[in-house]
Amino acid sequence: MxxxxxxxxxxxxxxxxxxxxxxxxxxxxxxxxxxxxxxxPMADGGEGTLDAFEVAVPGARRMPATVRGPVSEPVATHWLLLPDGTGVVELAATSGITLLDPLAPLDAHSAGFGEAIADALDAGVERLLLALGGSASTDGGAGALAALGARFLDGDQGRVPLGNRGLGSLARVDLAGLRPLPPGGVLILGDVTNPLLGEQGAAAVFGPQKGADAATVVVLETNLARFARLVPDISPQTPGAGAAGGTGFGLLAWGAAMGGGAALVADALGxxxxxxxxxxxxxxxxxxxxxxxxxxxxxxxxxxxxxxxxxxxxxxxxxxxxxxxxxxxxxxxxxxxxxxxxxxxxxxxxxxxxxxxxxxxxxxxxx
Known part of the structure; x- marks a missing residue:
């Protein structure tokens, strides 16, 4: 045997x-x-990460939440509260591509992911593990940041619409109102090492998977580059910044740290x-x-x-x-x-x- x-x-x-x-x-x-x-059962930060942690960690609890889905429709979902006070939030379960039919490459957003993160913060989590992967959007994480208190403004100081299309009219990014990180910090469980921009970036590599044709990929890239220029302290070339339609970039701007999703899940599983x-x-x-x-x-x-x-x-x-x-x-x-x-x-x-x-x-x- x-x-x-x-x-x-x-x-x-x-x-x-x-x-x-x-x-x-x-x-x-x-x-x-x-x-x-x-x-x-394994996961790497994408779809199934919550399930993997739930199986691996005795005492893990599902915390129900209703958030805006990829095009703002209500989505009943949950995040996971671990016994040590860690919250695990999965983008695929809140703003994921499997929640959207038909695909909407320019208008899908990550706001629901941010709302689930806010829900975990409201519950008093000590730290956050944020599982990226399987996203429907290419908004650079702007939707998630907006749900956490950031403001994305056009030339008239009005809020731009959610989604990549809205980034096309972006003139100012105000991160001053962002909610503080939990005491133990925020770790990104990323499943890719792609940068935000360029040939290996979020638009070029993952845009077609989200319904973008060649012309739309150019628009996605241009709008992400506009966003990146207005967030000067974070390099768009940071490995993992392109994860989940660039949500990695947005979370780095919040102060999160990049980690390896698969390695952390494997460790939790023993x-x-x-x-x-x-x-x-x-x-x-x-x-x-x-x-x-x-x-x-x-x-x-x-x-x-x-x-x-x-x-x-x-x-x-x-x-x-x-x-x-x-x-x-x-x-x-x-x-x-x-x-x-x-x-x-x-x-x-x-x-x-x-x-x-x-x-x-x-x-x-x-x-």
Whole structure:
């Protein structure tokens, strides 16, 4: 009997991390029923981070809140209060792309995220962990800052509309009214290291995922650059400033510190301890691409596994970059015969992936 650890991130829009881990585990057990299989759903600051902390931290409490969604519709959501007084707020659960249909690249905003943060501050949290990722907007975090007391003014000293479009008429940024940070500070759980501006910035890289065509990407970039010029103390080139449509930049302007989302989640889960004595670990995410090595969950799991000398396998909905450092890899699109069938029944194909890996690398687990 061998110990197998299964620690995937969510497969965005198709399966959460817990369901993905369970499906892979079922597949593995169908081939190797006697193995000890441990599931540890992961997150990297994006969608599913609240769920990961809730599972990992005994005594964590959901705190309900109703906020403005990405285009100001009411969204019933929650943030997490940990026993030590830490509040965990997830952008994907308040201002996320999965909350918006159709997409609105110029008008979606992050105000709801700021409202949930304000709710946590009102509850008296000692510190904040802010999970970025999965955003619907490209507003540089201006919406979140506005909800926390900042003012974004046009040439007539009127407030500009929420969203990136509003940044086009921005003339002055007044951060004097921002709420103070909690005593223990604010740590950003970021899932990317992209800067705010440029070829690797929020507009160029993530704008198309939010419905922006080439012309709209230019507008998004121009408006973000205008915003950045009016916040002179924070460099738009700071790694992670481009996270969540530039919300990383806005939070840095508030005084938050940048951290690694996947590493903090793994620590809360005690994943390193689980890997001690493991024969193999399986990780995964919806799309393994050029961004995956920049602090996302599979790269953190692989890093911890390498330090323990444990082989690591990858399961992803699609694999578009070379999966370096993995003993084996499986793409659901390959198993299912295309993206559409893979997304239509992801748990079926995750289970199939678990069974395939058990057959392919089971010999590793027994050696």
């Amino acid at each position: 061998s110990r197998v650890v299964i620690a995937p991130d969510s497969f965005k829009g198709t399966a959460n991390a817990a369901d993905a881990a369970a499906a892979v585990a079922r597949g593995w057990r169908s081939v190797r029923a006697d193995d000890e299989v441990i599931t540890r 994943l390193d301890d689980d890997l001690a004595g493991a024969a193999v670990v399986i990780t995964g995410e919806g799309r393994f691409d050029g961004q995956s090595e920049a602090g996302k969950a599979p790269s953190e799991v692989a890093r911890l596994a390498a330090a323990r000398g444990v082989p690591v396998a990858l399961v992803a909905g699609a694999i578009t970059a070379e999966p370096r450092g993995f003993a084996a890899s499986v793409a659901l699109t390959g198993l299912a015969g295309g993206a559409e069938p893979a997304m239509a029944d992801p748990l079926r194909w995750l289970e199939a992936a678990g069974a395939r890996l058990a057959g392919e690398i089971g010999v590793v687990a027994t050696s």
